[in-house]
Amino acid sequence: MKIPTENNYFQLVYEVVKRIPSGKVVTYGEIAQFLGNPRNARTVGYAMHSCDDSLPWYRVIMKSGKLPFEETDSSSSKQKKYLEKEGVTFLANGRVNLEKHRWKIELPS
Numbered sequence: 291m292k293i294p295t296e297n298n299y300f301q302l303v304y305e306v307v308k309r310i311p312s313g314k315v316v317t318y319g320e321i322a323q324f325l326g327n328p329r330n331a332r333t334v335g336y337a338m339h340s341c342d343d344s345l346p347w348y349r350v351i352m353k354s355g356k357l358p359f360e361e362t363d364s365s366s367s368k369q370k371k372y373l374e375k376e377g378v379t380f381l382a383n384g385r386v387n388l389e390k391h392r393w394k395i396e397l398p399s
Contacts, residue, residue, distance in 0.1 A: 299325070303337040306395060310349040313376045314393035315386055317353045324395040348372040349393075355385030 306321050318338070322330035335358065338347050348369040352358050359366035361384075370380070379387045 299330075299333060300337040300340060303334050304341060304345055307338070307341075307345050307347065307350060309395075310346055310393050312346075313378060313391065315349050315351050315373070315378060315388070315391050316393050316395060317351055318358075319353050320395060321350065346372075351386055355381070355388045357384075357386075 302325050303321055306316075306324060310316055317331075318334040319328060319331040321334045322328050325334075331353075334350070338350050341347050350358075357366050357369050359369065373386065374380075378391050381387050
């Protein structure tokens with residue numbers, strides 16, 4: 291059995307992220323769990339930090355619905371703007387409304 295390297299794990303993460311529909315979000319942990327190791331949420335985060343704008347990176351958020359950047363970071367306002375443009379709504383506490391916008395990852399049919 292071939293052990294995945296960080297590089298090909300990142301590629302697996304990117305393949306999942308490419309499939310997240312517009313107006314939906316998924317958490318780092320959900321991607322890690324889908325890929326077989328729920329403890330790899332941080333590695334999913336590293337993959338997202340390493341990707342470019344060709345991926346909808348902004349659709350990946352923390353399990354609490356919080357955006358992963360500090361509010362003072364320009365990436366936070368950029369991510370929120372992209373999500374709002376797709377119709378994603380936020381609760382009064384500033385977190386994504388996960389009940390409405392969470393995407394359930396499924397194997398492709």
